Amino acid sequence: GPGTWGGAATEPAIVDRLAPAGAEHLFGTDDLGRDIFARVMVAARLSLLLTAGATAIGVLGGVLVGLTAAVLPKYPRRALVWVMDMLLAFPWLLLVLFCTVIWGATATGAMLAIGLAGIPNLTRLVYNLAASVSGQDYVRAARVVGVGPFGVLFRHILPNIANPLLVQAAASASVTLLAFAGLSFLDLGVQAPEYDWGRLLNEGIGSIYTNPMGAIGPGITIVFAGLVFTLVAEALADQAGQGVRSVTAAGRASMAPTGPGRAARAEDAAAPDGAVPQGAGTALAEVTDLRIAFPDGEGGLVERVHGVSLSVRPGEIVGIVGESGSGKSLTAMALADLSDASAVVRSATRRFDDIDLNTPLARGEGKRLGTELGIVFQDPLTSLNPALTIGRQLTEVSRTHLGMNRGEARERAAARLRAVGIPDPGDRLRDYPHQFSGGMRQRAMIGMALTGNPRLIIADEPTTALDVTVQKQVLGVLHQAQQATGAAIVLISHDIALVSGFCDRVVVMKDGAVVEELDARRIREEAGHPHTKGLIACLPDMRSDRDRPLPVIDAPLSAVAPPDEAVQGGAVAKVPAGDTGTRSRPSAT
Numbered sequence: 001g002p003g004t005w006g007g008a009a010t011e012p013a014i015v016d017r018l019a020p021a022g023a024e025h026l027f028g029t030d031d032l033g034r035d036i037f038a039r040v041m042v043a044a045r046l047s048l049l050l051t052a053g054a055t056a057i058g059v060l061g062g063v064l065v066g067l068t069a070a071v072l073p074k075y076p077r078r079a080l081v082w083v084m085d086m087l088l089a090f091p092w093l094l095l096v097l098f099c100t101v102i103w104g105a106t107a108t109g110a111m112l113a114i115g116l117a118g119i120p121n122l123t124r125l126v127y128n129l130a131a132s133v134s135g136q137d138y139v140r141a142a143r144v145v146g147v148g149p150f151g152v153l154f155r156h157i158l159p160n161i162a163n164p165l166l167v168q169a170a171a172s173a174s175v176t177l178l179a180f181a182g183l184s185f186l187d188l189g190v191q192a193p194e195y196d197w198g199r200l201l202n203e204g205i206g207s208i209y210t211n212p213m214g215a216i217g218p219g220i221t222i223v224f225a226g227l228v229f230t231l232v233a234e235a236l237a238d239q240a241g242q243g244v245r246s247v248t249a250a251g252r253a254s255m256a257p258t259g260p261g262r263a264a265r266a267e268d269a270a271a272p273d274g275a276v277p278q279g280a281g282t283a284l285a286e287v288t289d290l291r292i293a294f295p296d297g298e299g300g301l302v303e304r305v306h307g308v309s310l311s312v313r314p315g316e317i318v319g320i321v322g323e324s325g326s327g328k329s330l331t332a333m334a335l336a337d338l339s340d341a342s343a344v345v346r347s348a349t350r351r352f353d354d355i356d357l358n359t360p361l362a363r364g365e366g367k368r369l370g371t372e373l374g375i376v377f378q379d380p381l382t383s384l385n386p387a388l389t390i391g392r393q394l395t396e397v398s399r400t401h402l403g404m405n406r407g408e409a410r411e412r413a414a415a416r417l418r419a420v421g422i423p424d425p426g427d428r429l430r431d432y433p434h435q436f437s438g439g440m441r442q443r444a445m446i447g448m449a450l451t452g453n454p455r456l457i458i459a460d461e462p463t464t465a466l467d468v469t470v471q472k473q474v475l476g477v478l479h480q481a482q483q484a485t486g487a488a489i490v491l492i493s494h495d496i497a498l499v500s501g502f503c504d505r506v507v508v509m510k511d512g513a514v515v516e517e518l519d520a521r522r523i524r525e526e527a528g529h530p531h532t533k534g535l536i537a538c539l540p541d542m543r544s545d546r547d548r549p550l551p552v553i554d555a556p557l558s559a560v561a562p563p564d565e566a567v568q569g570g571a572v573a574k575v576p577a578g579d580t581g582t583r584s585r586p587s588a589t
C-alpha cells in the first residue's frame with residue numbers, strides 16, 4: 001500500500017479538496033484533497049496487521065487455555081471452565097470497551113482488548129474438541145507407546161481439532177476486523193495521524209451527502225476483506241481436512257482384501273533386536289484377583305470385573321472369549337496398564353515381566369512397556385490417527401523409545417509394513433489411514449504393534465470389523481508375527497471357533513469372572529461349564545439345520561460371581577449359587 005499509493009494518500013492537494021468520486025479519484029478526495037481510494041489501500045496494512053494480531057492472541061490464548069483445561073485434574077479443570085463460561089456470558093464488546101478504557105485508546109490497546117476478549121470463546125471450543133478426541137483409541141495407543149502428555153496434546157489431539165479451529169479463527173478474524181472498524185469509528189481505536197479502515201469510515205461519514213463513496217468505499221473494503229478471510233480459511237480447512245472428511249466413506253467402501261497377504265517372508269517380520277523369550281513356565285505377564293470398578297454416579301462404585309486371575313507365558317497364545325460386556329477388554333487393558341482413567345483397579349498382583357503395574361512406574365519402565373507391549377485395537381479406523389500419515393504413526397515408537405533418526409525409523413516402519421503384507425511399503429508410508437482398505441489398516445495396526453520389540457501383543461477383537469476372508473488373512477499375519485518374534489499373544493474375541501483354532505489356551509469369561517480355562521485343542525471334549533457348552537453348541541457346521549433357533553443356556557448363572565468362587569490361577573470356578581433367574585443366550589454364532 002504505502003509503496004504504491006503512499007504519495008496520493010498523504011500529500012495534500014488543496015485544489016482537489018472534497019472532489020466527488022470519479023475516474024480520477026475512485027472514492028473522491030478528503031478535505032485536504034488526499035485521494036480516499038489511495039488511503040483505503042494504504043490503510044489495508046494496519047487494518048490487516050491489527051486483525052491478524054488480535055486473532056492470533058485469541059487463537060493462541062484459546063488453544064493454550066483450552067488444552068490446559070483438557071489435561072488438568074477434575075476440580076481445577078471445572079474451575080477454569082467455569083471462569084471461561086462466565087466470561088463467555090459477558091458481552092464481549094463491553095469487555096473490549098472496558099479494556100480499551102484501561103489501556104487507553106491506542107491501536108495496540110485495541111488489539112490487546114479484542115484479542116483477549118476472543119480467548120474465552122476459543123477456549124470453550126478447543127476444550128470441547130480436545131475432550132471429544134482424547135477418548136479415541138489412537139490417543140490411548142499413543143499413551144501406551146509412552147508419548148508424554150504434551151506429545152499427546154500437540155501431536156495427536158491438536159492436528160485433529162485443527163480444522164474446526166481454522167474455520168473458527170477465520171470467523172473470528174472477520175468479526176475482529178469489524179470490531180476494529182467499530183472501535184476506530186468511535187475514536188477508541190487507531191488515532192490520527194495513523195489511520196485504518198474504521199478511521200477512514202469515520203472521516204468519510206462527515207461528507208456522506210456530498211461524496212457517499214468516501215464512506216461507502218472503506219465500508220465495501222471491510223466487507224470484502226471479511227469475506228476473503230472466511231474463504232481463505234475454508235480453503236485451508238478443505239486442504240487439511242481432505243483425509244478426515246473422506247474417512248467415513250472410505251471406511252464403508254474399503255473392506256476388500258488387498259496385497260499379497262501371507263506372501264510376506266517371516267524373516268521380514270522378525271524384530272532383529274527383538275524378543276528374547278523367558279524360560280517356559282515363568283509367566284511373562286500375570287494378574288491375580290483383579291477387580292475393576294467404576295463410579296456409579298451416586299458416590300458409589302459398581303464392580304465390573306470380579307477377582308479375575310490370568311497369566312500368559314512367553315510365546316503363548318491365550319484367547320479370552322465371552323459374550324459382550326463380560327469384562328474381556330477391561331481385563332486385557334488392565335494387563336497392559338491401559339485402564340480408563342475413571343476405572344478403580346485393584347489386584348493382588350499385576351505385572352508385566354519384572355514391571356510391577358500396581359506401583360507407579362519407575363524410570364525407564366514406561367519406555368519398556370512402550371516397546372515390549374503391542375496393542376492391536378478392534379477398529380483400526382478409530383485406533384489410527386486420521387490426521388497423521390501411516391509413516392508418522394509407525395515411526396513413533398522407534399523415534400520416541402529406540403532413539404532412531406527419521407531415516408532409520410522409516411526404514412524399520414517400511415520393513416514392518418512389508419512383513420504384514422502391504423505392497424510398496426516405502427510409498428504407502430506417505431498415505432493417510434483413509435487411503436488404506438479395512439484389511440490393510442488392521443495389518444498396519446499389527447505392523448505398528450511390531451515396531452518396538454514386542455514380547456506381548458494384546459489383540460482386542462482385531463478381526464471383528466473385517467469380512468471373513470480378510471479376517472483369515474489378518475490372523476495369518478498375526479500368527480506369522482508371533483512365529484517370527486516369539487511374542488506372546490492375548491487374543492480377545494466373541495468367536496469361540498476362531499479362538500480355539502488360533503490359540504493354545506482359551507479363557508472363558510462371563511459376567512466379569514473367568515468361568516473356565518481350557519486347552520484350545522480339546523475345547524469340545526473338555527468344556528465343563530454350561531456357558532462354554534452353550535457357546536460351543538451354537539457353532540454351526542455343515543450339517544446344522546439353519547431353521548432351528550440357537551440353543552439357550554438353561555443352567556443357572558449369576559450376574560455377579562462372588563470373589564471366593566471366582567477362578568484363581570486357572571482353576572475352574574463353581575457356578576455361584578445365587579441364580580438371577582435370567583436365561584442367557586450365548587452371543588457366539
Ligand SMILES: Nc1ncnc2c1ncn2[C@@H]1O[C@H](COP(=O)(O)OP(=O)(O)OP(=O)(O)O)[C@@H](O)[C@H]1O
Nearest residue numbers: 294304322323324325326327328329330331340342
Ligand atoms: N469406562 C467405563 N465406565 C463404566 N463402565 C464400563 C467402562 N468400560 C467398561 N465398562 C463396563 O464393564 C463391563 C465390561 O466391559 P468390557 O469392555 O470389558 O466388555 P467386553 O467383554 O470386552 O465386551 P465387548 O466384547 O462388547 O467388547 C461392561 O458392562 C461395560 O459396560
